[in-house]
Amino acid sequence: MEPDMRKVYNGLWLTLTIVTVLVTRHTFAVVDSLGCVSYNTSLLPFIALNVTLLTTHKVAASVILSAGYYDGINVYIYDGGNELSSGSVNLSRHTFGPGILLVNLTNPLTVGETHDVTARTRTGSVCSYSAKSVQATVIEQQGSVVVTTPAPLQTTTPVYVPSTPTLASAVEESGGIRVTWTTDTGQLYNIIVTAQPSSGAPVTKEVSVFGNQPQSTTIPTDRLVKGQTYTLWLIAESRGVQSSRSSPLTVTLTPSRPVLLSITPSSGDQTIAVRWRNGGGIVDRFYVRIHDTLGWSKEDEVPYRNTTDKYCHVFKAPMPGVYNMLVKSHSGQLNSSYVEFPSVTLNPSPVNISVQSKTSRSIQLNWQRTDNNIRSYKMVVSWGGSCVQTVYFADELLFPNPTSPCVSVRTEVFDVNNADITYNITGLLPYTEYQLALYVTFLSGNEPSRLNVMTEVGVPAEVYDIRVTVKETKNVSVCWKPPEPFPGPTSYTLTLVDLGEELQQDREQVIAGK
Incomplete structure (x- = not known):
């Protein structure tokens, strides 16, 4: 009491x-x-x-x-x-x-x-x-009780000053900056969230709170600037009376990803030019990266100029090959994720392949290396649309795995310091047109240097399976199978020897021999 x-x-x-x-x-x-x-x-x-x-x-x-x-x-x-x-x-x-x-x-x-x-x-x-x-x-109630407004009370209503809320966290999420807090319970008031950028006007959001709910809110992305650093604090307000400001927290938003414009490869001078623009918001620099399929990579820094500028950066590639280019934005201590350009291929200059000599069973080729960084080749020999030989040329460090649907697969070692390369293709057929294709092997799908070559007419081997049929005393039929392999256009000389009475009757005689 x-x-x-x-x-x-x-x-x-x-x-x-x-x-x-x-x-x-x-x-x-x-x-x-x-x-x-x-x-x-x-x-x-x-x-x-x-x-x-x-x-x-x-x-x-x-x-x-x-x-x-x-x-x-x-x-x-x-x-x-x-x-x-x-x-x-x-x-x-x-x-x-x-x-x-x-x-x-x-x-x-x-x-x-x-x-x-x-x-x-x-x-x-x-x-x-x-x-x-x-x-x-207690007094006796006489009829209805009518309550009228009493005389003004001799007291002054004290001002309710909300307690200062505690800013628990401020974290960037996909939808913006999510802010959480703790407050007094049992009262109705507003939480005023303020996000002050390092430059420019502050962003505010009011949230009505009763008791301890809600305890969080999100300042949406469309009210913020990507890449900007914000200082956040809270104030509780009730009927125009505000608490003191909470202890602040600082959040830097991840910068926007760049917008890709174009990528231009140049096989002639082995360069790749990429173009992009800022995706919006605050950026202090860009990072451009290039890498190939063999593990080589390089990254350059490009200074930021202004929001409306378009950017261009040119890489000199170390060798022909397939390359990927990526670019990302940077602001403060944060980077955007990489944006990747479509991959491009830098082809080597055409290989000038020529025939030095040929026989009925071989073709000797010669070509000049157009780039000192080329360390392997692949020669495909075809006939009639089918591959008959695959020959890999590589130095000792880049010996390829010799797999091919061709009949014959060979691997040759060549001197990487020798710009003049000669190779003799053997095991060929006489008087046959071959299709030759020379590839730079580390390029997937690059266009080869092509050459069609006809081997020389060969020296025919002996014929075989000779059959002689005597039809009449004055007619003799002679059949045989041509030499293998087919040597090319061939003439035959047939010599008949009179053997006397043994061939006077009509009969077939097989002459032994080839």
């Missing part, structure tokens, strides 16, 4: 104002006659309570409430420590300041008795722990 502080006016009217300050915050479990299941010290109590009339069935009072978020007011009538009656009244959930209430009591009171009148604020099933208590004497 709070101290007895009362003043009687004409024996009936009580105009006592009590002001209390809440200094502790705890929750106490209780179940009372009006359904409060707990008392919470975070709910602010009355600033002032004036009981203007206490009858056998009603209580009339004028009150001043702290700014807050309430469902209603509970009133209890006590005699000493015993509850005699109670009642409640519902309020707007945004009620604050001075007001009048008329409460119907659940149990009738006795005229002439003096009792303690206690009131608590209520939100849901939680009541304020701190209460207002005054004493009043």
